[in-house]
Amino acid sequence: xxxxxxxxGSLTLLQVGNRTNFAGAxxxxxxDLLGTDKFGVVKNSxxxxxxxxHLDTFFNIVDPSxxxxxxxxxxxxxxxxxxxxxxxxxx
Numbered sequence: 402x403x404x405x406x407x408x409x410g411s412l413t414l415l416q417v418g419n420r421t422n423f424a425g426a427x428x429x430x431x432x433d434l435l436g437t438d439k440f441g442v443v444k445n446s447x448x449x450x451x452x453x454x455h456l457d458t459f460f461n462i463v464d465p466s467x468x469x470x471x472x473x474x475x476x477x478x479x480x481x482x483x484x485x486x487x488x489x490x491x492x
Contacts, residue, residue, distance in 0.1 A: 403455030408462065413437040416456040416484070418445025430489060440489045447481035459484075 404416040413435045417423050426442050429435055443456055453459045459471035459482070473483045 403457040406456060406460075406462065407437065408468075409437075409465070411437050412439045412441060414441040414443055414456060414460075414486075416443040416445055419449055420454060433491070435491075438491045440491075442487045442489065444485050444487065448479070448484075450479070450482065453482055 404421045406414045408414060415421065415426050415429070417426055423442070426440075430440055443460075445453075453471070461469055463469055471478060471482070
């Protein structure tokens with residue numbers, strides 16, 4: 402879905418927040434279901450806007466060396482839209 406992205410062979414991203422929870426992310430990690438060595442958990446703790454409800458509505462892959470992301474410093478973007486990412490590595 403729109404909250405999950407495989408960036409390359411070593412990094413997967415999953416947004417947790419109003420549609421996906423950390424228990425699901427932990428299940429993927431604990432059961433080695435990601436297929437990558439690194440897992441970025443993008444945390445959405447306050448933004449309930451349907452315009453940014455999925456990871457792919459503010460971040461996307463253009464090509465193997467380029468991504469596009471919403472400018473969270475833009476004064477027209479609400480402060481609650483900002484996301485933080487926790488990075489986990491497979492042992």
